[in-house]
Amino acid sequence: MNAYLLLSIAVVAEVCGSSMLKLTEGFKKIWPTMGVIAGYSIAFYTLSLSLQTLPLGLAYAIWSGVGTALTALAGIIFYKEEINLKKSMGILLIIGGVALLNSGL
Numbered sequence: 001m002n003a004y005l006l007l008s009i010a011v012v013a014e015v016c017g018s019s020m021l022k023l024t025e026g027f028k029k030i031w032p033t034m035g036v037i038a039g040y041s042i043a044f045y046t047l048s049l050s051l052q053t054l055p056l057g058l059a060y061a062i063w064s065g066v067g068t069a070l071t072a073l074a075g076i077i078f079y080k081e082e083i084n085l086k087k088s089m090g091i092l093l094i095i096g097g098v099a100l101l102n103s104g105l
Contacts, residue, residue, distance in 0.1 A: 010046040013043035047059065061101045
């Protein structure tokens, strides 16, 4: 399977797992907790598979950067968290940093 596809699956799984953390209420609710465990398990497994081909620094930068940006967007969309200029600029800087790392290959 394509390494970038595996990395994309890892990002989506990590965002799903991270987004469910809020629903666990401190790991007191079982189903959201199971979702967190499943999301992170899939994320780490597919990330590890992508690392068979991709350089560690690049893969981790994409995984953490894109995951952070998407998790922030998930908070805005699903949890009605506020969006402001600073948060928007931070997301854009993360995406820009990942793009810059990709261009250095």
